[in-house]
Amino acid sequence: DTEVTQTPKHLVMGMTNKKSLKCEQHMGHRAMYWYKQKAKKPPELMFVYSYEKLSINESVPSRFSPECPNSSLLNLHLHALQPEDSALYLCASSQGVGGAGNQPQHFGDGTRLSIL
Amino acid sequence: GEDVEQSLFLSVREGDSSVINCTYTDSSSTYLYWYKQEPGAGLQLLTYIFSNMDMKQDQRLTVLLNKKDKHLSLRIADTQTGDSAIYFCAESLYNQGGKLIFGQGTELSVKP
Numbered sequence: 001d002t003e004v005t006q007t008p009k010h011l012v013m014g015m016t017n018k019k020s021l022k023c024e025q026h027m028g029h030r031a032m033y034w035y036k037q038k039a040k041k042p043p044e045l046m047f048v049y050s051y052e053k054l055s056i057n058e059s060v061p062s063r064f065s066p067e068c069p070n071s072s073l074l075n076l077h078l079h080a081l082q083p084e085d086s087a088l089y090l091c092a093s094s095q096g097v098g099g100a101g102n103q104p105q106h107f108g109d110g111t112r113l114s115i116l
Numbered sequence: 117g118e119d120v121e122q123s124l125f126l127s128v129r130e131g132d133s134s135v136i137n138c139t140y141t142d143s144s145s146t147y148l149y150w151y152k153q154e155p156g157a158g159l160q161l162l163t164y165i166f167s168n169m170d171m172k173q174d175q176r177l178t179v180l181l182n183k184k185d186k187h188l189s190l191r192i193a194d195t196q197t198g199d200s201a202i203y204f205c206a207e208s209l210y211n212q213g214g215k216l217i218f219g220q221g222t223e224l225s226v227k228p
Contacts, residue, residue, distance in 0.1 A: 004158075031214055042204055042218035043159065056213050090158055097214030104149060105216065107159040 003027055004108035006091050012114045015081060021111045023074040023091030031097045032074040033105060034066060035090040043090055049074060050097045081115045088112050122205055122219035129227050134195045136222045138188040138205030145207040148181060149216070150190045154201045162190070162203075192224075200226045 004025045013019050023032065031050045035043035048056035049068040063085075065077040074091055088110040095103040119141045128134045140148070145167045151159040165172045165179045165188075172179045178191040192199055205219040 006158075033214070040202065040221065040223070042206075042221055045215060048214050050214070056215065092159075094214060104147070104161050104164050105214070106161060107151075109158040112156075 004091055004093055004106055006089075006108035006111050008111055009109070010112050010114075012116060013078070013081065014116050015083075017081075018077070018079045020078065021076040021089055021091075021113075023076075023108060024072055025093040025106070026072060027093060027106070028071075029093035029095050029106075030071060031094045031103075032068065033092040033094075034064075034074070034076050035092065035107075036085075037088045037090055037110070039088075047076075048097065055097065078113075081113075083115050086113055086115045120205055120207055120217050120219040122203075122222045124220060125223050125225070127225045127227065128195050130195060130197060132195055134192040134199070134224055134226075136190045136192075136203050136205075136224065138190075138219050140186050140188065140205075140207050140217070142207065142209055142217070143183075143186070144210045146210050147208045148179075148188050149206045149208070150177075150179065151204040151206060152201045153204065153221070159204065195224075195226050197226045197228060200224055 007022045034046040037043040046060045047066045052068045063080050067075040090110045092105040092107045094105045122138050149164040150162045152162050153159050176193045180189045202221040202223050204221045206216040
């Protein structure tokens with residue numbers, strides 16, 4: 001069982017809908033990440049939060065809006081998505097992000113998103 | 117620039133050893149990781165090695181790191197059908213804010 005929990009597991013939405021993806025970890029990790037993954041490709045980093053502050057945005061379109069309400073929770077708010085945004089969205093967490101002490105990232109099972 | 121390369125496919129017989137290879141270009145790597153992804157699932161952290169080590173063993177898994185050649189390998193002993201999955205090699209770089217550089221993934225197929 002993964003220690004990073006993502007909900008929902010599957011989501012189908014229209015291009016005009018607004019929905020949110022949720023991620024939770026209780027490992028005491030202070031860094032959390034959102035990735036997008038297409039079938040049989042490596043994950044692509046979208047956002048990094050460190051100590052509840054956004055530290056990296058990989059030029060993600062504004063129709064994706066991340067939020068970190070506290071150190072255990074990470075949300076991804078979705079609005080006006082396009083069909084090409086259909087993918088597996090993975091959340092990950094690690095103890096920290098800095099310097100030579102980069103710690104392993106632990107991934108959730110993802111939310112499979114389909115845009116109609 | 118940063119680049120991590122893996123071969124795309126590997127097929128082995130059940131009970132044989134599997135060796136998955138990975139090469140990377142950036143010498144400022146701190147940690148190197150192996151992740152396993154089964155169909156429909158997220159990435160499972162299998163093992164990782166700090167860049168000043170050359171070998172790490174964990175049950176059926178052996179990781180070898182040749183820092184001079186920037187080559188990383190994962191050996192799975194006594195490969196089972198449950199080992200069939202995509203295996204991603206990844207590196208983290210010094211002071212890159214937690215970014216991982218992933219290889220394209222190697223799809224391991226284990227035949228009975």
